[in-house]
Amino acid sequence: xxxxxxxxxxxxxxxxxxxxxxxxxxxxxxxxxxxxxxxxxxxxxxxxxxxxxxxxxxxxxxxxxxxxxxxxxxxxxxxxxxxxxxxxxxxxxxxxxxxxxxxxxxxxxxxxxxxxxxxxxxxxxxxxxxxxxxxxxxxxxxxxxxxxxxxxxxxxxxxxxxxxxxxxxxxxxxxxxxxxxxxxxxxxxxxxxxxxxxxxxxxxxxxxxxxxxxxxxxxxxxxxxxxxxxxxxxxxxxxxxxxxxxxxxxxxxxxxxxxxxxxxxxxxxxxxxxxxxxxxxxxxxxxxxxxxxxxxxxxxxxxxxxxxxxxxxxxxxxxxxxxxxxxxxxxxxxxxxxxxxxxxxxxxxxxxxxxxxxxxxxxxxxxxxxx
Ligand SMILES: Cc1cc2nc3c(=O)[nH]c(=O)nc-3n(C[C@H](O)[C@H](O)[C@H](O)COP(=O)(O)OP(=O)(O)OC[C@H]3O[C@@H](n4cnc5c(N)ncnc54)[C@H](O)[C@@H]3O)c2cc1C
Numbered sequence: 001x002x003x004x005x006x007x008x009x010x011x012x013x014x015x016x017x018x019x020x021x022x023x024x025x026x027x028x029x030x031x032x033x034x035x036x037x038x039x040x041x042x043x044x045x046x047x048x049x050x051x052x053x054x055x056x057x058x059x060x061x062x063x064x065x066x067x068x069x070x071x072x073x074x075x076x077x078x079x080x081x082x083x084x085x086x087x088x089x090x091x092x093x094x095x096x097x098x099x100x101x102x103x104x105x106x107x108x109x110x111x112x113x114x115x116x117x118x119x120x121x122x123x124x125x126x127x128x129x130x131x132x133x134x135x136x137x138x139x140x141x142x143x144x145x146x147x148x149x150x151x152x153x154x155x156x157x158x159x160x161x162x163x164x165x166x167x168x169x170x171x172x173x174x175x176x177x178x179x180x181x182x183x184x185x186x187x188x189x190x191x192x193x194x195x196x197x198x199x200x201x202x203x204x205x206x207x208x209x210x211x212x213x214x215x216x217x218x219x220x221x222x223x224x225x226x227x228x229x230x231x232x233x234x235x236x237x238x239x240x241x242x243x244x245x246x247x248x249x250x251x252x253x254x255x256x257x258x259x260x261x262x263x264x265x266x267x268x269x270x271x272x273x274x275x276x277x278x279x280x281x282x283x284x285x286x287x288x289x290x291x292x293x294x295x296x297x298x299x300x301x302x303x304x305x306x307x308x309x310x311x312x313x314x315x316x317x318x319x320x321x322x323x324x325x326x327x328x329x330x331x332x333x334x335x336x337x338x339x340x341x342x343x344x345x346x347x348x349x350x351x352x353x354x355x356x357x358x359x360x361x362x363x364x365x366x367x368x369x370x371x
Pocket of ligand 1: 009010011012013014015035036037038040041042044045047048078079080081106107108109125126158161162250251283284285286295296297298299300332
C-alpha cells in the first residue's frame, strides 16, 4: 500500500510541538514532511532579550533540518504559495509541488505595513531573522546612521519591548557617545491597550526613564529614507525605523486557493480545520479562529498538542477534539535592562525576579526543541 503523506507547512510554534510528539500521533506508515522558507525557526519570546544582548542570537533559534533528522521527518526548504487546482498538492514558489493526503498551515504573521506608504524605508520586527540581521548592523555602527534617531511604530508589547531592548543595548555598547541619539515610539492607539492601568503606567515610566519620546494618537502615514511622517503632517527624523504594527498574513494568499477572512487570515473551525476542507488544518497567527484571538505565541503553543491529536485522529478516522482557548493569559513584558513586568487581567508585578522567571520559561521552551 502506498504511504500516506502529511505535510506541515511552516515551522511555527505549533508545528514544532507536533514534530516533537510525532511518536504519539503519527503511524509508521505515514511520511511526514516539514516545509519552511528558513532552516531556523525563531522563538519570538526571546527576541527582546537577544536584541538587548542578554542572550546570544542562537538562544532564540531552533534548527529545523536537525530537528527533522532526529525525528525521522523529511525536511524541505521552500516557500509555500498555495494549493494545486485539484487541492491534492502544495505548490512552492520555485515551481516544485508536494503531494499530500493531510496538511497543516502554521506560517505565522508579520507586522502590517499595507497602510503605510513607502514602508520599505523601514524594517518589520518579523521575519525576525531579517530584523536581527539589520539590528546587528545598526548596533555595530550606530554613529554612522543619519539622522541619529530611531523610530518604533506600534505601541503594543512588541513595540515597547523592542525599543527598550534596543536602547539598552546601544547604551551598553556605546555609552555617552550616543548622547545625542533620539528614540521615538509612535502609537495610533493607547499604549499597551488591553493591559491594566498599572502595567500601562509602568510602561510610560520606563519609556520616560529611557529617554524615549512617546507619541500618542500618532498614526504613521508614510516612511521616508530618513523620516517618519504622521497623519497630522508632522515629520519625525529617523535613521532606523522599525514596524511593530498589528499582525497581517506573511504574504498575500490571494492565489493560494485557501479561504480568507477580510484581514487575509485563514478561517478555521473549532477543530482547527480550514473552512471547507477535511484534510487541511491551520494554526497559530495565520489561522482565524471562530472567536477572534490575539496573535500571540501562547495560542500557537497551546494548539500544538491538540493539532497533533487531530492529525492522528484524521489518519485513523477517529473524532476530532475542539480547541478551547483561554480568555486571559499571562504576558511577561521585558523592559530592556534585566527587569520585566507580568500582566494578566488585573494582575501586575514587576522586578528582576519577573525577568528571571521569563528567562527560565523561554530557556525551557527553546531547550525542548534542541537536539
Ligand atoms: C518582538 C516580539 C515578541 C513577542 N513576544 C511574545 C511573547 O512573549 N509571547 C507571546 O505569546 N507572543 C509573542 N509574540 C507574538 C508571537 O511572535 C507570535 O504570535 C508567534 O510567533 C506566532 O507563532 P506561529 O506558530 O503562528 O508562527 P511563527 O512562530 O511566526 O512561525 C511561522 C513560520 O512559518 C515560516 N513561513 C512563513 N511563511 C512561509 C511560507 N510561505 N512557506 C513556508 N514557511 C513559511 C516562517 O519562516 C516561520 O518559521 C511576540 C512577537 C514579537 C514580534
